[in-house]
Amino acid sequence: MTLEEKLYNWFGYSSFRPGQKEIIEEIEKGKDVFAMLATGGGKSILYQLPAFTHASGLTLVVSPLISLMENQVQELKANGLKRVTSITSTLTFSEKQERMARLQEWRLLYVSPEMLNAPTFLERLKAQPIHLLVVDEAHCVSQWGHDFRPDYLDIGEKRLQLGSPPCLALTATATPTVREDILKHLHMDSKRTSLFCHSMNRPNIGLFVEHVQGEEDKKSRLLDIHSHFRGPMMIYTMSRMVAEELAVWLEEQTTVRVAAYHGGMEAQERLMIQQQFINGSLDVICCTSAFGMGINKPDVRCIIHYHIPADLESFVQEIGRAGRDGERAASIVLKAPYDEDRPEGMIYHTYPPVETIKHLLMMYVEDNQTAEQLLAAWDEEEELYGRQIVYALKRMGWFDSDDQLYTANIERMAAHLSKWVEERIANRLQKLAVMKKWLYATTCRREMLVKEFNETAGQNSECCDVCGAEWPEVAVKKDLKVSEKGWRDRLQQLLGE
Amino acid sequence: MEKFRQVLFVHLLSKLHQDRTARSAYHLLKGKRSAQTIQDARLYQMLEYFGAVPAWSDEVFERDIFELEAKNYIEKGREEGFYTVTPAGNRAVQAGFNMFPFSRSFHGFHFKDDAPIFWERLQLAVQTVSFITAGNTSFVPISSKFEVQQQIRKWYYRYDDKLQLSRSLLQELYTGLAELSDKEACLLTSQLTGRDGVGLTIRQLSRQQDEEYIRTLFWGVVHHLTATVKSSPEQFPVLHALSYDLTERSTLTYTAQKTLLLLEQGYSFSDIVQFRKLKPSTIEDHFVEIAGAVEGFRFNELVSEQVKQKVVQVSKQENTKRLKLIKMSLDAEQIEATYFEIRLALALGGKEEL
Known part of the structure; x- marks a missing residue:
């Protein structure tokens, strides 16, 4: 059977999207593959197809986004592919046990990175032939990436323990430095790894930055944008509270159907909002960066940044959710004076201050401690910092091969860590500076953006405000309004004949 | 306010x-x-x-x-x-x-744990029936919990006649919600997801109203439905099959249940302290819990009839349940009682009042 036939038989698609087939062919050869694909470029089919069509063996997918994994599992199951599941920390003990016990049944298994640290789970995995290890959002491995996750650091080590199965590293955005870092940490031999780097440039998305005076201006521009586009929109903010306030405000000001979405909401509520947006019963989502990952809605017409993002990589990832149907779309950043203070404050806030580092080390660190013991020591409030500290220590070689601390020299550890924090902050501030430079650009924004990712722009149907582009005209959609039905009618519609 | x-x-x-x-x-x-x-x-x-x-x-x-x-x-x-x-x-x-x-039907203590489970099952049950009777067998389930999906799958396959199932489900929901106000019933039906669309969230239903209030109203509806189904299972066979395993939560904390088990086997207070390797004060807490919730224990070996009566009397007279005040009154009458005894007596007395 050709790959196309397999694709049709298993997934019902009649053809591959550009680039997909070449990558799958490499995977089928058992090679290590690094693939950078634009968001919405169809990443998941790259491993889903081999997972189900390969003769035997388990495809293990490590992903940081629990809800995304669950969505994918649901979607596959809904399409009749049942031998797939996920194991994450949100499951109950018995659910985990149940899924682990059926390990040889699964063809595709999604796990969150911290699950790999559970020794019993790893032992069981070792007993399974692993056909492919997929690292989704692989940029999380790199501390130079925009979304570094300490949990990701160990994946490379775990890969060795699992007998070095072929590895597929996936990301939507990675600068060349980040790419090198990913290969190194996942123990992928840079000479033998097949690299696929598709352009992150999305020619059908126009790039606009508006310099406004303040909150009031932003809001009145929101109304303008809304009446221009009238289609599905996403408004990104940096704060849960602002996301909620904006949703309420828009609902008062317009007839638009709008809701907020952020990580502070309950899982089911998030699922419902997401589904409403996808199937068109909501027009606008006011959200934090928690929204969007893995959501495939083709007709989003406009991505608005109500607050500026902290770096270009996040920005590119977020605007990539517009115009996946290939139709004209826009990214609009609303920027007021001093807006950069917010991400700057958050950067400083993410890392423990020097005094805190020393204090925490003095309280918890002991000789010969294992990383795991140290990880367990922090209380709830200290956990965020605690985990960073443990992983930073790991990375800097304070633990030996048995995962034990060489020595608890607090002074030296603190000095070492402080330097690490300084570097991290400097790096993030550097990224923010690039973001700012882009916002104040006086030359073509697209040129500048693609240059950051070592690409060239090529032909773009939509360019940017600096080049004199206007908001794209889109087909006007009429606003729908939910009809207020009586409960008996509603039940009749749900269940009646 | x-x-x-x-x-x-x-x-x-x-x-x-x-x-x-x-x-x-x-x-x-x-x-x-x-x-x-x-x-x-x-x-x-x-x-x-x-x-x-x-x-x-x-x-x-x-x-x-x-x-x-x-x-x-x-x-x-x-x-x-x-x-x-x-x-x-x-x-x-x-x-x-x-x-x-x-809400007239809200009862947090009875239903706090069961209602969300019942509700999650009901949503998935309605979604399943709604989609499948419309000929649509692939949909993203509204509950991502594996356990719930398994339960609903089993529940669904128990019925041979699916058309009859959807009729019964509809009928039972009509009947179960009929006693409530339209506003209340709407809170439940608007949240359901099915072939005619995704449900609205509580937040969306609250709009300009007090969300915490709307939430209580809504849970009151679920509590009502749970209680109604439970009291006449023969009238609600389909809904009962979704909820029969949810018993009203034992009113005891889990750890007190263990203590109760030992108590029922005839172990004494000090036996239990030794056996469970817990602090005496912890076991005291369990005893007080049990005294207030379980019939048939008088704890005569731990607190005298006299103290029991006196404590209940003082508590009524002074209209208080504060241990310190009660102890002061008892002291004044030179009746000796520890705080533990007073708590036991209050718990036993409180139960009789109810």
Whole structure:
């Protein structure tokens, strides 16, 4: 059977999207593959197809986004592919046990990175032939990436323990430095790894930055944008509270159907909002960066940044959710004076201050401690910092091969860590500076953006405000309004004949 | 008072007669599963309010206290953490309950744990039936919990005649919701997902209204449905099959249940302390819990009939359940009793009143 036939038989698609087939062919050869694909470029089919069509063996997918994994599992199951599941920390003990016990049944298994640290789970995995290890959002491995996750650091080590199965590293955005870092940490031999780097440039998305005076201006521009586009929109903010306030405000000001979405909401509520947006019963989502990952809605017409993002990589990832149907779309950043203070404050806030580092080390660190013991020591409030500290220590070689601390020299550890924090902050501030430079650009924004990712722009149907582009005209959609039905009618519609 | 939770809080505070701190009313409304909170809820007959405001945070609570004090609805009491309700506060509670009539079917203590499970199953059951009868067999389930999906799958396959199943489900929901107001019934049906669209979230249904209030109203609907189905299972066979395994939660904390097991086997207090390797004070807490919740224990070897009667009498006379005050009264009459004995006596007495 050709790959196309397999694709049709298993997934019902009649053809591959550009680039997909070449990558799958490499995977089928058992090679290590690094693939950078634009968001919405169809990443998941790259491993889903081999997972189900390969003769035997388990495809293990490590992903940081629990809800995304669950969505994918649901979607596959809904399409009749049942031998797939996920194991994450949100499951109950018995659910985990149940899924682990059926390990040889699964063809595709999604796990969150911290699950790999559970020794019993790893032992069981070792007993399974692993056909492919997929690292989704692989940029999380790199501390130079925009979304570094300490949990990701160990994946490379775990890969060795699992007998070095072929590895597929996936990301939507990675600068060349980040790419090198990913290969190194996942123990992928840079000479033998097949690299696929598709352009992150999305020619059908126009790039606009508006310099406004303040909150009031932003809001009145929101109304303008809304009446221009009238289609599905996403408004990104940096704060849960602002996301909620904006949703309420828009609902008062317009007839638009709008809701907020952020990580502070309950899982089911998030699922419902997401589904409403996808199937068109909501027009606008006011959200934090928690929204969007893995959501495939083709007709989003406009991505608005109500607050500026902290770096270009996040920005590119977020605007990539517009115009996946290939139709004209826009990214609009609303920027007021001093807006950069917010991400700057958050950067400083993410890392423990020097005094805190020393204090925490003095309280918890002991000789010969294992990383795991140290990880367990922090209380709830200290956990965020605690985990960073443990992983930073790991990375800097304070633990030996048995995962034990060489020595608890607090002074030296603190000095070492402080330097690490300084570097991290400097790096993030550097990224923010690039973001700012882009916002104040006086030359073509697209040129500048693609240059950051070592690409060239090529032909773009939509360019940017600096080049004199206007908001794209889109087909006007009429606003729908939910009809207020009586409960008996509603039940009749749900269940009646 | 503009906030539903503030109305509830001040209402509870006044029912507590300054016997307990403001924080104990807060814990009760949050639904904290501690022996003390459950004991309070039972003693002051406020079990239905248990867990009515589950998402209340410490921070917001502090702000609420500040606000209520500033508006002169409550005043600081004699001791740190105690508050009294002012006459203005009591009037505001009345007005508040006019604006936010408390759901007649909400009973936090009975249903707090079961209702969400039943609701999750019901949503998936309706979605499944709704889609499949419309010929659509692939949909993203509204519950991502594996366990719930398994249960609904089993439930669905039990019925051979699917058309009959959808008719029964519809009919049972009509009947089960009929006694409620249209507004209440709508809160449930609008959240359902099926072939005609994704349901709305509580937040969306609340719009400009007090979301915490709408939430209680909604859970009241689920509680009503649970209770109705339970009381006449033969009338609701399909819904009963979704909920038969959800028994009303034992009113004991898990650890007290273990103690009860030993107690029923005839072990004494000190046996149990040894056996369970717990502090005597912990076992005392369990005994008090058991005394208030389980029939058939008089604890005569631990507290005398005289103390029992006296404690109940003093508590009534002085209209208080504060241990310190009761102990002072007993001391004055030269009746010796430990705090543990008083607590046992109160718990036993409280149960008889109910």
